[in-house]
Amino acid sequence: MELFPVPDVPEIREGDDLAALVSERVDLRPDDVVCVASTVVSKAEGRFADLDDFPAGPRARELAARLAELTGDEKDPRFAQAVLEESVDLVMSEPFLLTETRFGHVGVNAGIDRSNVPDHDLLLLPKRPSESAERIRAGVDADRVVVTDTCGRPFRHGQRGVAIGWAGLSASRD
Template sequence: MPHTRTVRMSAWAVPGIPEIVSGNDLTVVIVAAVVSDSGDELSGGLQDGDILTVTSKIVSKAEGRSVQAADREQAITDETVRVVASRVNATGVTRIVENRLGLVMAAAGVDSSNTSDGTVLLLPLDPDATARQLCRALRERFGVRLGVVITDTVGRPWRMGQADIAIGAAGIRVLDDLRGTVDASGRPLAVSVTAVADEIAAATDLVKGKVGGLPVAVVRGLAHHVTELDAVGARSLVRIGADDMFHLGTKEAWLAGFDEANKRLARSHDTTFEED
C-alpha cells in the first residue's frame, strides 16, 4: 500500500456532550452533538476520511463501570493480570500493572477524575468492540467512511507527564508500517512503524483537554489511514512476549534476577553434594 504524506490536518472538540450515565447510547449522544455543532442534519458536517476520538471515561460511564472509591484498591487488584512495579509514596502505594486489556498502566487504569464524588471508574470492558460498534453506527447514520479511536491517558517510561493513547480503534490503520520503503535521502527504512492511532489520540487530547467536559473530537486530513471495519484494533499495539523488553520495573527486575541467581547457586551446591 502506498504511504501518503499528510500535508495538513485539523482537529476540533465537539461541544454539547452531556454528562453520561449508565445505559446511555453513545451513538445517539454523539450524533446529536455533532449535528447540533455543525447544523447539518444529513452528514453532521462530517466528511469521508474523518476520524472521531472518544475519551474512554464516557464509554466506562455508559457501561456502568463505576465502583465506590472505598473499593478502589480491590478494583485495582481485580483488574490486574500482573504487577510490573510497585512504589511506596507519600499518599500510599502506586501499583504499575498489566491489566486485563494488556495495557501497562498505573492503578490498572482505575481513575477518580471526571467522575461522581465517592466513585472511581474502571476502563471499558472491550474498547475495540465498542469502537467497532460506534464506527459502524456512525458510518450508517452519516453516510461517510470514518474511523473511531477510544482514548485513555497514561504515564510514560523515561518521560515526564502523561499523554493519551488509543485503547480501542476501528476503521483505521492503527500502525503504518514503513519498513521496506525509503526515506527522503533514498535510504531504506528497516524498523520504522508509526503508531498512528496513538498519535491521533495524543493530538486530539490537546483540543479535548481534561477539565472542559469535551470528551469527543474530530480529526480531518488523515483519510489515507481510514480503512475497513475489520482492520485490527488497538489491542495489536500492545507489545507481548519477546517484544516486551521491559517486562518489569527496575527494582522488580533486579530482585527477580537476584532470586534466580540464588536458585541457580543452590542447585549447583546440591549437585556438588550429590557428586561427593
C-alpha cells in the same frame, strides 16, 4: 489534520448512546476519525464501582502499606484490590502500581479513575474497548473510531493520550 471537539456534551450517564451523541453534534465525513475518551465510554457502559465492592485481600493490604510507607500518604487497600482485580499483571509495585489490563494496556492503577465519578468511588476502564469502538463506529458516519485514555508517563512529567481500543483501522502496540 484538523481537530474538532464535540460541542455541548452533557454529563454522560449509563446507557447513553455515544454514536448518537456525536452524530447529533458533529457533521462527520466517512474519512474522519472519531476519538472518544475512555471515561466517556466507561460512564455510558456503567463501569462505576465503589471501594466496598473490593474487599482487600492480603496482597492488596501489603501493597497499600508499602505505598503508604514510600509516599507518606495513607493508601486504601480496597483501591489496591480494585487495581489487582482489573489487571492481569502487576508490572511494578513501587513507587506506584504499574499494571497490564486484560486488553494489553500498560498503565498506572489499571486506568481506574477516581476523579470523574460524583456518585461512586471509582470508574473502571471499558472491559473491551475495541468492541466499544466498533459499537460507536456502527452508529456514526465515520469509518474509524478510537477509544483513548490519558496516561501519565512514568518517571516523567505530563500526560499523553493513547489508543486503548479502535475500530476501522490498524494500530501498533507501544
